[in-house]
Amino acid sequence: MALLEIRDVVKRFGDFTAVNHVSLSVEAGEFFTLLGPSGCGKTTLLRMLAGFEQPDSGEIILDGVNVANVPPEKRPVHTVFQNYALFPHMTVAQNIAFPLKMAGVPQSEIAGRVDELLEDVRLQEFAKRYPHELSGGQRQRVAIARALVNRPKLLLLDEPLSALDAKLREQMQIELITLQKEVGITFVYVTHDQGEALALSHRIAVMSRGQVEQLDAPEHIYSYPKSRFVADFIGQCNLLDATVLDVGTDRMTVEIAGVGQCHVLPVAGAAAGQKGCLTLRPEKIKLGATLPADDSDEVHFKGKVHDCLYLGDVTIYIVELDNGMLVETMLPNSAPGRAKFFDDNDLVELAWRYDAGHFILG
Structure with missing residues (x-):
């Protein structure tokens, strides 16, 4: 008890x-x-x-x-x-x-x-x-x-x-x-x-x-x-509005508003046509000038650096996607020498695995 x-x-x-x-x-x-x-x-x-x-x-x-x-x-x-x-x-x-x-x-x-x-x-x-x-x-x-x-x-x-x-x-x-x-x-x-x-x-x-x-x-x-x-309250988090397109056994397909399709982990009660949002933590997103596209479990989007915030151990990069949406990502400043990898307006690519985020219905 x-x-x-x-x-x-x-x-x-x-x-x-x-x-x-x-x-x-x-x-x-x-x-x-x-x-x-x-x-x-x-x-x-x-x-x-x-x-x-x-x-x-x-x-x-x-x-x-x-x-x-x-x-x-x-x-x-x-x-x-x-x-x-x-x-x-x-x-x-x-x-x-x-x-x-x-x-x-x-x-x-x-x-x-x-x-x-x-x-x-x-x-x-x-x-x-x-x-x-x-x-x-x-x-x-x-x-x-x-x-x-x-x-x-x-x-x-x-x-x-x-x-x-x-x-x-x-x-x-x-x-x-x-x-x-x-x-x-x-x-x-x-x-x-x-x-x-x-x-x-x-x-x-x-x-x-x-x-x-x-x-x-x-x-x-x-x-x-x-x-x-x-x-939104717990830590930093990207909230990407999306609609469920298809629900499979190990993943489902969603359409992120104005961005494109991606796979996410399925959630209980989800059905095609339902709306919700993909919650994606900045540290779960890869960032690079270019990223290899040889992993079928990843989704890739292009954008440019809108702003950045240097925090010492990490730098937060605000990336503007082609449709104007802003996405936060994070890189650790673990390498010797230059800590800041990208400047404003640099063209970059984002990628994340289908199981990196969590989909919330409603």
Whole structure:
């Protein structure tokens, strides 16, 4: 049985429905992420798990108990907030010990529990420092240690890395993964950062307009999005409008509007005449001045470089096809010497395999 079950939960604020009949489950020991843009309902859902908001209808089952109307202090749940909410007048050790003191844990037991958490988050030598004497990453680890000291069944994290710079955020992602594995506590993590969600999570619930658009493992959400919204929101993606011409057993033929025909992997329910779009990631597309056409599994199109974006490790090229359509492709800057291979208006050729993209009906 799942540790957490959210059953048909609805939350409204006046005429606005923030969470609209959401149902999902989270397994014990899982790193589960609620991902979506601002206003999609992910933070409202997290606040209902914490007890700061009550659902208008539906159930929140935690370890077999409906906690939908249980106050926050009586739930086996702790929350790490965006600003960490550390007490500035308390040392690191005192911050971590505070929940234990409030719970009436004997002083003789508190010191051992605090030392254990300090070791878990690798802050033993910072026990006597105050929050203002710590880096952003260290403060975050203190906040997590304080949330874990009561050994909750569920730890909620509300965009805890959003205030950190890019390099520190990457380091903290690795630390969070390691810490979650070590302590074995279920994490429910809220973020709007797609890369962060892909890096951290066992599973992701992508939310839009108060509903879950797709719930799956990161690699499936990235490679097999179920809707245009998910494809467009998760990473860079070309969305090519197309019509189904023919459906075979191992591939189907589609007509990309204004471009031409190509083969794609078949999808359930597809039939000739149906419209949809081919989702194609930039890294799946080959780019060259000319490309060999000896692979029958590939489709080739000609165009010219419209623009490019140098990102250090890769360069994104925007290629304009003969009909004016713009397609993004990507080349790694792995070769020595010149990193930029093409300039604006250079004539190029694109190619991709029939199984490189994913077709979405509708």
